Amino acid sequence: MSPRHEDDEPRSKVEQHHITGPNVGVGSARDVHIHQTPQSTQPPRRSDEDWDVDAGFKLQPDEYRSFSLRLGVGEKLSGLVEADDDVSCWVLGPNSLQSLEDGDEFNPYWEEEDITKVKVSFIPKSGHKFFFVVYRDEEEEDEVSVSVKLRTER
Numbered sequence: 001m002s003p004r005h006e007d008d009e010p011r012s013k014v015e016q017h018h019i020t021g022p023n024v025g026v027g028s029a030r031d032v033h034i035h036q037t038p039q040s041t042q043p044p045r046r047s048d049e050d051w052d053v054d055a056g057f058k059l060q061p062d063e064y065r066s067f068s069l070r071l072g073v074g075e076k077l078s079g080l081v082e083a084d085d086d087v088s089c090w091v092l093g094p095n096s097l098q099s100l101e102d103g104d105e106f107n108p109y110w111e112e113e114d115i116t117k118v119k120v121s122f123i124p125k126s127g128h129k130f131f132f133v134v135y136r137d138e139e140e141e142d143e144v145s146v147s148v149k150l151r152t153e154r
Contacts, residue, residue: 051150055067057145058146060143062138064100072127076121076154077130081149082147083115083146084116087116088137089115090106090109091108096131132148
């Protein structure tokens with residue numbers, strides 16, 4: 001019995017028409033490149049430019065702007081508010097927003113008073129509809145320019 005050489009191994013021939021699929025690079029049958037997409041259990045990271053809310057506006061004294069958000073359990077609201085004079089920011093539930101509109105006392109889930117710049121970071125204890133509110137105090141005289149950037153993250 002003679003020793004086997006590599007050349008004695010049976011070969012299968014790859015034809016161009018055998019090469020298909022979303023992970024296959026373009027080329028001829030002799031220079032096949034298979035590209036695997038990385039498998040990850042984490043959602044793709046969002047860039048600093050991906051905002052659910054990206055708004056610029058002006059507020060008169062005793063005026064507010066609200067943004068409706070739905071946060072689920074395990075989600076986090078994050079972002080940045082910048083203004084050229086003091087504003088107040090709150091995360092409110094529907095009942096507290098109604099109280100604000102009625103001029104009554106309310107209980108915010110998150111708040112920052114009299115700020116010109118603040119990072120937003122809020123993790124709710126339960127998931128439901130929230131309102132992010134930016135308010136200009138009635139005691140102030142001039143309108144203020146405001147920038148709000150918000151996103152929900154897991």
